[in-house]
Amino acid sequence: MSVEAVTAQRFRPGQTVHVIERPALGHCRTPWYLRGKTGVVASVQGAYRDPERLAYHKPGLPSQVLYKVRFLQTELWPDYPGPASDHLEADIYEGWLESAS
Amino acid sequence: MTHDDHDHDHDHDHDHDHHHGGDGHTHPPQRDHDAGPMSAYEVLEETIRSLLIDKGVLSADEIAAQIDLMDSRTPALGAKVVAKAWSDPAFKAKLMADTRGALLDMGIDIGTLAEFRTIENTPDVHNVVVCTLCSCYPKLLLGVPPAWYKSLAYRSRVVVDPRAVLAEFGVAVPEGVEVRVHDSTADLRYLVLPMRPPGTEGWSPDKLASLVTRDAMIGTAIPDPGLRAAAE
Numbered sequence: 001m002s003v004e005a006v007t008a009q010r011f012r013p014g015q016t017v018h019v020i021e022r023p024a025l026g027h028c029r030t031p032w033y034l035r036g037k038t039g040v041v042a043s044v045q046g047a048y049r050d051p052e053r054l055a056y057h058k059p060g061l062p063s064q065v066l067y068k069v070r071f072l073q074t075e076l077w078p079d080y081p082g083p084a085s086d087h088l089e090a091d092i093y094e095g096w097l098e099s100a101s
Numbered sequence: 102m103t104h105d106d107h108d109h110d111h112d113h114d115h116d117h118d119h120h121h122g123g124d125g126h127t128h129p130p131q132r133d134h135d136a137g138p139m140s141a142y143e144v145l146e147e148t149i150r151s152l153l154i155d156k157g158v159l160s161a162d163e164i165a166a167q168i169d170l171m172d173s174r175t176p177a178l179g180a181k182v183v184a185k186a187w188s189d190p191a192f193k194a195k196l197m198a199d200t201r202g203a204l205l206d207m208g209i210d211i212g213t214l215a216e217f218r219t220i221e222n223t224p225d226v227h228n229v230v231v232c233t234l235c236s237c238y239p240k241l242l243l244g245v246p247p248a249w250y251k252s253l254a255y256r257s258r259v260v261v262d263p264r265a266v267l268a269e270f271g272v273a274v275p276e277g278v279e280v281r282v283h284d285s286t287a288d289l290r291y292l293v294l295p296m297r298p299p300g301t302e303g304w305s306p307d308k309l310a311s312l313v314t315r316d317a318m319i320g321t322a323i324p325d326p327g328l329r330a331a332a333e
Contacts, residue, residue, distance in 0.1 A: 029287045031233050033260070046216065048288040066287055073282075082264045086280045091287035 005062035006047040007094055015041045017069060018100040019092060027055030030096045038100050039071040045091055064093040174244040176315035179292065182207060182242065183318065184310035186219075187297040197221060200292065204242065211241040221294045222320070226279045229267065229320030230291045231259045239290040243318060250319065260284060270321040283320075293320040300326055 011017055021036035029051050045068055049060030073086040080086070139147070153159045182204065186193040196203040200217040204210075211217055217239055220228045232238065233256050238246040249255050259266045263280045267273070274280050283291050295317045301309060312329055316322035 029234060031284065031286060033233070045218075045287075045289055051287070066289075068289075077261055081262055082280060083276055086263070086282075088260060088282040088284060090284040091289055093287065 007062050007064055009044060009065045010094060011041050011044075011065075011067060011097060011099070013041050013043055016100040017041055017067070017092075017097045019069070020096050020098055022096070024052070026052065028052055030092060031090065033076060034069075034071065034090055034092070035096075037071055037075055039069040039075070042068040042070040042089060044068075048093075050093065050095070064095055066091050066093055067097065069097070171240065171244065174241055176243050176313075176318065177310070178209065179239075179243045179315070179318045180310040180313035181306070182209070182292075183294060183313045184306040186294055187301075187309055188306045193294075196294070209242060211239075215241075215288055215290045217242070217290050217292060219292045219294050220281075220283060222296045224278070224296070226281050227267075227272075227274045227320065228281050228283060228291075228293050229259060229263055230283045230285060230293060231256055232285045233257070233260055234284075234286055237285040237290060239292050239318075241290075242292060243315060247315065267321065270316065272321060272323055293318050295324050298324050298326050 016038060017040070018038050019030065019034050019036060022030075024030070045066040047063040047065050050062075050064045051060065054060035068089055069092045070087050070089045072084070073080045073082060073088055074084050076088060150159075150164065154161055154164075182196070185207065186196050192203060192206070195206070196219050200219045201211055204217070215237070220230075222228055230238075231250075236246055236251040238250060240246070255266065260282055263282050264274055267280070285291055295313065297309070298312065301312070312324040312326060314322050314324070317324050
């Protein structure tokens with residue numbers, strides 16, 4: 001990672017987090033189907049420049065902490081046809097997460 | 102600056118022998134790559150490429166070199182990595198902890214645009230990778246993704262009903278095994294490390310690598326020595 005300005009890490013692995021339901025358009029890396037959903041931080045993936053600003057020729061600083069968030073499939077899709085133990089993981093930037101616990 | 106999002110699948114695979122002349126066998130000729138009007142994206146790509154060269158931002162040599170680099174990255178390279186991980190516990194440990202460093206140890210530089218992570222299939226978890234937002238893929242190891250990886254059908258269905266999609270690929274995941282879908286939404290690219298198949302004890306890394314297909318490293322296939330034997 002770089003030595004550039006980085007937002008402080010607000011969440012830790014194992015913590016329950018909520019993806020903010022925000023109607024962001026443009027170059028946004030938070031898929032619509034995960035907005036408003038609750039998951040658990042699986043790991044911290046480092047810090048990266050904010051793609052929502054980078055895409056518009058901004059520096060994207062401070063860098064955003066990126067989390068791997070693990071969701072139960074049954075949380076995402078009420079009629080999920082597979083076993084209740086199936087999961088989906090996605091990488092979500094800190095600005096899209098809030099504590100759910 | 103590559104042309105890797107530019108697929109030309111024309112479905113003109115001809116397995117039959119051609120005997121042109123007198124037998125009445127006719128068919129439309131294969132469409133030339135550059136026949137017909139350019140699409141809007143082709144015009145856009147050519148215009149931007151010409152401007153970048155004219156303004157001295159890039160040279161034609163640099164563009165050709167980047168295309169050559171991408172062409173040197175193939176599933177066969179990924180298969181070597183998997184076979185080494187199966188054969189060398191210390192390498193596997195490094196691959197899991199520091200994929201970039203382990204690949205560099207093998208002389209594979211993944212550049213600076215994205216980080217790589219290796220996710221390991223186990224008797225308890227089967228992993229499968231998708232990018233629902235576009236087509237993020239570990240290109241600097243595996244080369245350009247298959248067309249289906251970028252299709253709307255795969256990208257939307259594999260997150261909603263992964264077991265049905267896997268079944269269509271011929272992968273039946275038992276109920277007791279967790280299916281874990283990885284949506285590579287951001288700066289990380291995922292390589293699936295498949296399980297080493299039983300019955301491959303004592304195999305050389307080269308022979309092991311021959312089992313590892315592109316799809317096995319995406320999670321849509323399982324290495325199968327039986328298939329290899331059938332192909333021989």
